[in-house]
Amino acid sequence: MLTPEFLRELARIVGPAGVVATPEGRLTYECDMHTFYKGAPDAVALPTSAEQVGEVVRLCLREGIPVVPRGSGTGVIGGAMAPRGGVMVSTTRMTRTFEVDLLNRCATVEPGVINLQLTHAVKDRGYFFAPDPSSQMVCSIGGNCATNAGGPHCLKYGITVNHVLGLQVVTGAGELLWLGSKARERVGYDLTGVMVGSEGTLGIVTAVRVRLLHLPEAVKTILAVFSSVEDASETVSAIIAAGIIAAALECLDEPAIRAVEEGIGAGYPKGAGAVLLIELDGPRAEIEAQAEKIVEICRSHLALEIRVAQDEAERELLWKGRKGFAGAIGRLTRNWLLQDAVVPRSKLPQAIRALNAISARHRLLVAHVFHAGDGNLHPIICYDAEQPGELERAMQANEELLRACIAMGGSVTGEHGVGVDKAANLRLQYGEADLAFMARLRQVFDPTGIMNPGKLLPSHPACGETLSAVPPQSLPQGAWV
Amino acid sequence: MKLGAFDLPDLPDLDGIRACVHCGICLPQCPTYRVLGEEMDSPRGRIYLIRAAAEGRVGITETFTHHLDLCLGCRACETACPSGVPFGRLLEQTRGQIERHGHRRLSHRFLAGLTLGLFPYPGRLARLLAIVALYQHSGLQRLVRASGLLRLAPRLAAMEGLLPPLGSWRARELPELVQATGRRRGRAGLVLGCVQRYFFPRVNELTARLLSLAGYEVLIPRDQECCGALHLHAGRLDQARRFARGLIAAFDGGVDLVVANAAGCGSAMREYGHWLDGDPRARQFSLRVRDISELLADAELPLRPMEVTATYHDPCHLAHGQRIRREPRALLNRIPGLTLVELAESDLCCGSAGIYNLLEREMAERLLELKVSRIAETGARTVVTGNPGCVLQIARGCRERGLAVEVLHPVELLARALSY
Numbered sequence: 001m002l003t004p005e006f007l008r009e010l011a012r013i014v015g016p017a018g019v020v021a022t023p024e025g026r027l028t029y030e031c032d033m034h035t036f037y038k039g040a041p042d043a044v045a046l047p048t049s050a051e052q053v054g055e056v057v058r059l060c061l062r063e064g065i066p067v068v069p070r071g072s073g074t075g076v077i078g079g080a081m082a083p084r085g086g087v088m089v090s091t092t093r094m095t096r097t098f099e100v101d102l103l104n105r106c107a108t109v110e111p112g113v114i115n116l117q118l119t120h121a122v123k124d125r126g127y128f129f130a131p132d133p134s135s136q137m138v139c140s141i142g143g144n145c146a147t148n149a150g151g152p153h154c155l156k157y158g159i160t161v162n163h164v165l166g167l168q169v170v171t172g173a174g175e176l177l178w179l180g181s182k183a184r185e186r187v188g189y190d191l192t193g194v195m196v197g198s199e200g201t202l203g204i205v206t207a208v209r210v211r212l213l214h215l216p217e218a219v220k221t222i223l224a225v226f227s228s229v230e231d232a233s234e235t236v237s238a239i240i241a242a243g244i245i246a247a248a249l250e251c252l253d254e255p256a257i258r259a260v261e262e263g264i265g266a267g268y269p270k271g272a273g274a275v276l277l278i279e280l281d282g283p284r285a286e287i288e289a290q291a292e293k294i295v296e297i298c299r300s301h302l303a304l305e306i307r308v309a310q311d312e313a314e315r316e317l318l319w320k321g322r323k324g325f326a327g328a329i330g331r332l333t334r335n336w337l338l339q340d341a342v343v344p345r346s347k348l349p350q351a352i353r354a355l356n357a358i359s360a361r362h363r364l365l366v367a368h369v370f371h372a373g374d375g376n377l378h379p380i381i382c383y384d385a386e387q388p389g390e391l392e393r394a395m396q397a398n399e400e401l402l403r404a405c406i407a408m409g410g411s412v413t414g415e416h417g418v419g420v421d422k423a424a425n426l427r428l429q430y431g432e433a434d435l436a437f438m439a440r441l442r443q444v445f446d447p448t449g450i451m452n453p454g455k456l457l458p459s460h461p462a463c464g465e466t467l468s469a470v471p472p473q474s475l476p477q478g479a480w481v
Numbered sequence: 482m483k484l485g486a487f488d489l490p491d492l493p494d495l496d497g498i499r500a501c502v503h504c505g506i507c508l509p510q511c512p513t514y515r516v517l518g519e520e521m522d523s524p525r526g527r528i529y530l531i532r533a534a535a536e537g538r539v540g541i542t543e544t545f546t547h548h549l550d551l552c553l554g555c556r557a558c559e560t561a562c563p564s565g566v567p568f569g570r571l572l573e574q575t576r577g578q579i580e581r582h583g584h585r586r587l588s589h590r591f592l593a594g595l596t597l598g599l600f601p602y603p604g605r606l607a608r609l610l611a612i613v614a615l616y617q618h619s620g621l622q623r624l625v626r627a628s629g630l631l632r633l634a635p636r637l638a639a640m641e642g643l644l645p646p647l648g649s650w651r652a653r654e655l656p657e658l659v660q661a662t663g664r665r666r667g668r669a670g671l672v673l674g675c676v677q678r679y680f681f682p683r684v685n686e687l688t689a690r691l692l693s694l695a696g697y698e699v700l701i702p703r704d705q706e707c708c709g710a711l712h713l714h715a716g717r718l719d720q721a722r723r724f725a726r727g728l729i730a731a732f733d734g735g736v737d738l739v740v741a742n743a744a745g746c747g748s749a750m751r752e753y754g755h756w757l758d759g760d761p762r763a764r765q766f767s768l769r770v771r772d773i774s775e776l777l778a779d780a781e782l783p784l785r786p787m788e789v790t791a792t793y794h795d796p797c798h799l800a801h802g803q804r805i806r807r808e809p810r811a812l813l814n815r816i817p818g819l820t821l822v823e824l825a826e827s828d829l830c831c832g833s834a835g836i837y838n839l840l841e842r843e844m845a846e847r848l849l850e851l852k853v854s855r856i857a858e859t860g861a862r863t864v865v866t867g868n869p870g871c872v873l874q875i876a877r878g879c880r881e882r883g884l885a886v887e888v889l890h891p892v893e894l895l896a897r898a899l900s901y
Contacts, residue, residue: 020519024544027533028526035503046518073520074505092518112518114509138505263563327504330564334499 002042002087006063010045010087013055018093020044029070029088030081033135033326036337037078037420041068041088048093050168050176050206057204057450058174060087066453067172069200071111071143074135076326076338077419079147079199083454089204091142098207102127104182106165108209111142118210127212130157133415134323142205148197150415152248152322153279155373157213159415161196168207169195172446182209194441199417200452202445216281219247220291221315224276224298225269225305229253229368232274233348235301236372239278240345242297244290249373250277250322255332255382256367263328266321267314269305276372277322325369332367333382335391337398340416341405345375354404355379362397364390376414377405403428418456426458485537486582491718493531493574497567501528507558507568512830513551516847521548524558524568531575543584549575550589551841553834553848554714555797560804560828569802570755576716589840592636593715596836600675601707601724610679614647639842642881643873645680659689659699663781666696669771670736672728672750674743675707676869684869687892688742688773694899695780697738705731708741710749710798711835718756725753729766739766742773742892744868745835748802772799774867774891778808778815785900786818792861793821794852794875795828796868809867809891816898822859826851833874849878857884864888 002010002021011019020026021043030040042065047053060067066086073080082088094110097118101107102125109118115136119128131144132151139149145167150159157163166180180192195202226232232251239246252260252275257268268275278294280287291308298306309315329336343351352368355377359366365382379401383394402412402425412418412425426435439457443449482489507524508514514523521530527549533539549572556569579585585593599605616622622644625631631638655673669692673685692699709724728750732739741747750770757763791813799805806828813821832838832848852875856864864875864886876888 020521022544024530024533024539024542024548025519025521027539028520028529031503033503033505044520072505072508073525090518090520095518117509135505138508260563263565324506324563327502327506328563329504330500330502330566336502 002065006059006065007043009059010043010056013059014045014047014052018046018048020046029073029090032070032073032075032078032080034076034078034338034419034421036335037081037083039081039083039085041082042085044088044090046090046093050170053089053204053206054170054174054176056087056089057170057172060450061172061174061448064448065450067204067450068452069142069146069204071140071146072114072135072138074139075143075147075417075419076340077147077413077417077421079417079419079452079455080143081420083420086450091140091204094142094206097121101182102212105212105214106182106209107212108207109141110207111140111145111205113141115139115141115144122212123215126215128215129210130154130163130213131160134326136323141208141210145196145205145208146199147417148415150371150374150376152250152277152371154415155249155371156245156247156281161193163211164192164196164208165211166209167192167195167205169203169205171203172448172451176206180209184211197417199419199456201442201456203451216247218284218287219279219281219315220287221309221318222278222280222291222294222298223268223307223309223318224278224303225272225307226274226276226301226303228273229352230349231302232276233352233372235276235298235303236348237346238297238301239294240373242293244293246278246294246373247281248277248279249371251275251368251370251372252277252322252325253368255365256325256369259328259331259367260321260325262331264321264324266317266324268321272304277318322369329367329380332365333384335383335385335394337381337383337394338416339377339379339398339401339405340413340422341377341402341410342414343375343377343405343408343410345373347408347410348372348375351377351405351408351410355401358400358404359397362393364394364397366397371414374414375410420455423454423456423458484535486534486540487578488581491574491577493535493571493578494567495535497571498528498532498535500564500566501525501532502564503529504563506563507561510557510561512553512555512557512832512848513844515829516844522551527552528566528568528571531571534575534578541579541583543586546579546583546585549579550585551844553797553830553832553837553844555830555834556801557797557828557830560801570752573713573716573718576714577718578716580716592839593836596839597711597715597717597720600711601709606675606679610647613644617644617647635842636839639839642877643838645873645876647680655686655689655701657701657703659693659701661696661698662693664696665698667698667737668700668735669697669738669740669776670700670702670732672708672739672741672743672746673701673705674741674746674869676873677743680873681869681890684742684890684892687896688740691773691777691782691892691895692740694782695777697776700732700734700736702731702734708746708749710745713749713752713756714835721749722756725757725763729753729762732766733762737769738771738776739769740771740773740776742867742890744772744796744799744802745870747772748798751803772803772805772808772867774805774809774812777892777895778811782815782895783900784816784895784898787816787898788818789816789863789894790820790822790861791863791865791894792824792856792859793827794824794831794856794864794866794871796866796871797828797830797834799867800828809865812891812895813865816895819898822861824859825855831871831874831878833868833870835870838874845874849874853878853882853884856886862886863894865891865894867891
C-alpha cells in the first residue's frame with residue numbers, strides 16, 4: 001500500500017487528474033489482454049511528459065516502489081500488470097508527435113501514439129511505419145518497442161527493432177537518456193537494441209525516433225483456400241523455396257476462419273480447412289511476375305480457390321479479418337491460452353500436426369492463426385474456466401505445445417515477448433550463464449530492481465519468488481436463480 | 482436472488498460480459514477514452530467493472546457509478562468489437578441496477594429527473610416552451626445572453642445555449658392521415674419524437690410530405706407519446722417499457738413500416754423486441770422500424786439542381802445503433818449539384834447523447850470542441866445530421882465558436898431541392 005504522502009507527491013508531479021487511486025479504477029488496470037494474469041497496481045500515474053515520467057520513477061526509486069509501464073494494454077504475455085503492486089505508469093496521455101522528417105525518412109513521437117495513427121499521418125505523403133502487429137489499430141508505439149513487436153509484414157520488413165533509430169528513456173536509476181541517433185549507423189554499444197524488447201524491465205521509453213518507409217509502388221493481395229492446414233503450409237514452404245520474398249504470408253485454420261467470419265465478415269470461405277493470405281509489394285512488373293508464380297504454386301498444392309483482391313477496399317477487408325481475429329476469439333471460446341512459438345519453416349506441417357494431436361488428446365479446441373512465412377505459430381487453446389478441470393487440461397496442453405515446438409528446434413517466443421507468461425520457459429532456451437548475464441545487464445539500467453519486477457527473466461528459485469498465475473475469475477453460474 | 486452486486490430483474494447479460502476478450506480494439510473508438518486515456522473510462526474497462534460487480538469484487542459504489550455514467554452510450558465500441566459484445570444493452574442493464582442500488586450525485590438525479598419528467602410529456606413540454614418562446618420573442622434572451630448572467634449558472638447556461646429559435650410555441654398540427662402521392666408503396670406510421678416535435682416541427686412536416694411523395698400513405702397517430710429512449714439510456718427500464726408498450730399500441734392500426742426521423746428514437750424502437758421479451762407484438766414492431774433515410778434513398782423524388790457544399794455527421798444511434806451509414810449519404814448525393822465533403826471522424830460522438838450534455842458538461846464540451854474543429858476543416862457551410870440532439874448540440878457549438886454553418890436534418894435539405 002502507498003502512503004497518503006506518497007500519493008500526494010505523485011499528484012504533485014502528474015496533477016490530481018493524472019493519478020488513479022480508487023479501488024475501482026485500479027482494478028481495471030489489473031491485466032492486459034491476457035486476463036489470465038492479474039495484479040492491480042496500488043496507483044496508476046498518467047504523465048504527459050518525459051520530465052514527469054522521470055520524476056515519478058525517481059520518487060518510486062527513493063521509496064523502493066515497483067514501477068510498471070503500460071501502453072494500450074493489448075499485450076498477450078501479462079506484461080502490463082502489477083504482480084507486486086506499485087505504481088503503473090500509463091503512457092496513454094503521451095501522444096505528441098515531435099517531428100516528421102520525410103527528407104530523412106523518420107519521425108519522433110511520444111510512446112502513447114497509436115501504431116496505425118502514425119502510418120495514417122504520413123500515408124498521404126507516400127510513407128508508412130512498417131511494424132504492423134495485429135493490434136496496430138490500438139497498440140502504442142511505446143508498447144511496440146517494449147515487446148519488440150512484429151506483425152504480418154515483418155516477414156519482409158523486419159520487426160520493431162529494425163525500425164527504431166533512437167529512444168529517449170527514463171532508466172530504472174532515474175536518468176533521462178537519449179539512445180541512438182538519426183543516422184542508421186550505431187556508434188558504440190547498440191543500446192537501442194538492448195532497450196527494444198526489454199519489456200519495461202530496464203526503463204520507460206518516453207520518446208521514439210522511428211524509421212519511415214516509402215509506400216511500395218504496387219500491392220497485390222491473394223487469398224488461397226485449402227482443405228487442410230498441412231496443404232497450406234506445404235504451399236508456404238514451396239513459395240519460400242522458389243525464392244519469392246512475400247510482404248506477408250499468413251495462415252488461418254478452420255476455427256479461426258469461423259471466428260473471423262462471424263465477427264468481421266471478411267469474405268473468407270467458411271468451412272474451409274485453411275486459408276493463406278499472401279501479400280506481395282514492390283515494383284508493379286516484379287510483383288505481377290511473382291503473383292503468377294504464386295498462383296501456379298498454390299494450384300499445384302491443391303488450392304481449392306485462389307482470389308486476388310480487385311481493389312483497395314477488398315484488400316482492406318481481407319486484412320481486417322486477419323487483424324481483427326484476436327478480438328473475435330470471443331466467438332469461439334470464453335477463455336484461452338496462447339503460444340507464440342517459432343519453428344523452422346520446413347517443420348510447419350509437422351508442427352501443426354503435432355499441436356493438433358496434443359490438443360485432441362486433451363479434448364480441447366485449438367485454433368491456428370500464424371505468420372506462416374516466419375514459422376511463427378500462434379496456437380490458441382480454447383477452454384471454459386467455468387467447467388471443472390478444463391483450466392488444468394488447457395495449461396497442460398499449453399506446456400506440451402511449447403515443448404513440442406522447442407523440440408523441433410524452435411524458439412519460445414516470436415514477437416509477443418516474455419512477460420510473466422513465458423518467463424519460466426526462458427530456461428528451455430537459455431543456459432544459466434546466459435540468464436545470469438541478462439540479469440546483470442538489467443542491474444546496470446535498474447540497480448534496485450524496481451522496473452517491472454517479475455517480468456521477462458525467470459526468477460531465481462532461491463529468492464522464493466514464484467509467479468503463479470491467478471486462475472481466471474468465474475462468473476458464478478446458476479447460483480442465483 | 483443476487484449475483485454479486487446485482488440482482489433480478491434485468492441482470493446484466495452474462496454471456497455478453499463473457500464475450501469480451503479484453504483485446505482493446507474498442508479503445509480508440511471510445512470518445513471518453515480518447516479524451517481521458519483511462520482504462521476505467523473505456524468500454525473494455527467498463528465491461529471489466531460490470532464483470533467485477535457481477536463477481537462480487539466491487540460494489541455499486543459512487544466511483545463505479547461515475548465511470549458508467551460518464552459513458553455516452555454512443556455504442557461506437559459495438560461497431561468496433563469483433564466478438565459482438567452488446568455493450569449498449571449491458572450499459573442500460575447496469576444503469577438499471579444503479580438506479581435501484583446505486584449512489585448517484587443529488588444534482589445528477591435532480592437534473593435527470595427534471596428532464597426525464599419533461600420530455601416525454603407533450604403537455605408539460607408545451608407549457609414550458611410557451612414560456613421559452615416568450616423569453617426569446619420579448620428580447621429577454623438577447624438581454625440575458627449579453628449580460629453574462631448565465632456564467633453564474635453553468636448548467637442552466639448549457640440548457641439555454643441549446644435552445645433553437647422557436648417559431649411559435651404552439652405545436653404545429655399534422656393530420657392523422659396523409660395520402661400517398663404517385664405510385665403507392667405502402668402504409669408508414671410516423672413517429673414524431675419529443676425533441677423533434679417541439680423544437681423542429683418542420684422536420685416532421687417535411688418527413689410526412691416526403692414520405693407521401695415517395696409513395697407512402699402516412700399514418701400519424703395523435704395519441705402517440707415518447708419512445709422511451711432517454712429512460713432506457715438512464716436505466717429507468719420500467720418507465721422505458723411503459724412508453725414502449727404505449728407506442729406499440731398507438732401504431733397498432735396496421736402499418737407496414739414505422740418511420741423515425743430521429744436516430745435515437747429509431748435505435749431504441751429496434752430494441753423493443755429485446756426489452757419486451759416474450760411480447761410478439763414488440764418483436765414485430767421492431768422489425769418494422771425504418772429510418773427515414775432508408776426509405777428515401779432510392780425513392781422516386783423530383784429533385785432539381787442545388788449548388789451546395791455539405792458535410793454529414795453520423796449520429797451515433799444511426800451509425801452504431803442501427804448500422805446505417807450509406808443511406809443518408811446516398812440520399813444527399815441524389816441532389817444534383819450537391820458536393821458532399823466527408824467529415825473526418827464523422828462517427829465520433831458530438832457530445833449530445835440524449836441528456837448527457839446537461840449531465841456531464843465538461844466531457845460533452847470537449848467532444849463538441851473536437852467536432853466543431855473537424856467541421857471547420859471541411860469548409861462546408863451546411864452540416865447535415867439525422868438526430869435532433871446532434872442538431873441542437875452542433876448548432877450551439879458552431880454558433881458559440883463563430884463558425885457560420887447551418888445545421889440541418891437531411892429532409893430539410895432534401896425539401897429545398899424538391900421541384901414539386
